[in-house]
Amino acid sequence: MKYLDEYRDPVLARRLLDELRRTATRPWRIMEVCGGQTHTLVRQGIDELLPAGMRMIHGPGCPVCVTPLETLDRAMAVAARPGVLFTSFGDMLRVPGTDTDLLSLRARGADVRVVYAPMDAVRLAAEHPDREVVFLAVGFETTAPANAMAVLHAARLGLANFSMLVSHVLVPPAMTALLDDPDCEVEAFLAAGHVCAVMGWHEYEPIAARYHVPIVVTGFEPLDLLEGILMAVRQLESGRYEVENQYVRAVRRAGNTVAQDAVRRVFRVTDRAWRGIGELPDSGLELAPDYQEFDAARRFDVGGLCPVEDPECIAGSILTGARLPTDCAAYGTRCTPRHPLGAPMVSSEGTCAAFHAAGRTPTRSTA
């Protein structure tokens, strides 16, 4: 396709692949943390063109996938209440909760709407003073600033009918949790360019130093990924472990300090359970005490939730890169995008969905 040509040039891509083959003397294992990068790697088939033995490990960076089941069940309980206008990003609508998903709830009459920005939810709240407008705020550091701004805006407007169900997650604690696992195979990381555009990369420097692991801040286009992988391999080959920036066109070391300030004002760091992975200390954001009036979890008492995961789903092993979707017995048969058993089959950024969309089968997966 003829677009964003500079970052999708086939000739340059081949040159980078050749260079990678010349540079890599060992079958290195590199994790791309971000689901958007998993999506590009699998769609473009980049992981299948890497030098023999070298492997990309697909990380836990799909915000849809790691949102706890409990949060989803709570979201659906809130959305089903009369008078509630429930808003969310599109791909949250299909994620299976214990019993159902938001899309099915909508088909049965709940007022569930897709929004493209949290500010749209605030606007809906202003337009419908008689309704309780709830926004499901999930995602990594990337989406947190816009969500923080939305809360600040709602506060400024004095909206009493707007609230958020917050389940933000943070990347660095997930990386250290993976590295602390004695079975961890990851030898280098590609850090997500979008996350670093907000947060900068100084947070990654202590991780690289402590675990002796190269970290390359990387963009999302095919050439970004190839270059990021090459930079990581160069570090590995020469025994360096630094934070490097491939995504110079968008990322500065300090990140976007205005955005960071908004996040710091509205949210505070908390422990968070990641779906499929479990509780990670200091790995999430929740509303700070000053803004708790906007907390939908407090506003709506939905009673005892009983989240039950599908026993077949091995999402935890998928999200930590320990196994591939094609290792899952349900993949492509009982679990498909039409009837997902687990979250990684839902969002286009989920590893299972990315594999499925690219038509990967157990025999045809070399990733």
Next chain:
Amino acid sequence: MNIQCPTPAHEEEVVLLGHGAGGRLTGELLDQLVLPAVGGGTGPLEDAALLPGHPGLVMSTDSFVVSPLFFPGGDIGSLAVHGTVNDLAMRGAWPLALSVSLIVEEGLPLAELRAVMESLGKAAQDAGVPVITGDTKVVGRGAADRLFINTTGVGQRHELLAPSAASARPGDAVLLSGPIGLHGTTVLSTRENLGFEGDIASDSRPLHRLVRALAPLGDAVHVLRDPTRGGLAAALNEIARDSSAAVEIEESAVPVPEAVASACDLLGLDPLVVANEGCLVAFVDADAAEDALTAMRSLPEGAQAVRIGEVLREGQRERVTLRTLVGARRIVEMPLGEQLPRIC
């Protein structure tokens, strides 16, 4: 399991929006519910049907429920004409006559209805096809979304053309008459105020003249299809399935306008799956490919016609593959249902 934790009760399934999106869900609904009920035959589902007992005549019907009613590049009125004209054209037919049926929601400003109908009339006139019958119903507020239009058309086949989704053959060249993704991204962008509206316009237009230009190639034209709902991915998958063909396209050859690409990037949509209303794919004999491209390029609606791939002589049948920019191969799946914009 304790008393507060009952086994999840899976309720009766209901119709989802995705059932109407032209992908796998739509196929399931047709195969399992609609076709059995009307005694629909087996065989490929074509854009238009041959009229039994009347050789050369084809018929097609389509309902238009687009929101908003007006968008850059078109409106529901002209779309209702183009959609049915194109469905007839994809069976190699020239449109003879249309019927128009309106379902209007109470409260729709007459000025809007007038604007839509004027546009519909003009589109029919421009396409050279008379509207010969119709119907108008008004339903209560909330029973419809402002205005729905159904158009039915009858067409006459060009003498030598008999394209069918089941007729692709190994070695065929896969041609595309113009860029993809314009209609779907325009409508989404206009509906949701995404800010791309200034840069994009729908490609809605009639394609019957393009088909007429291909008529001299006769039976070298094997398949014609306009990739509407479900986009290029759905159209190619249907052809691959119905023809039992291995279709391969080259990513770098598929024209995606910059603004479509940006909108899709922002929303996490795949341009291959986004709806079009003004381009067609043609599977033609490899020997006739250049002539077909020249014929298409002689008309404004085919000015950007390109060859995007071929039917492989060896390869997995009923599969569509894509050669990616970096040179890997990937399978292009039949889209599932509604595409949902992603999160970040």
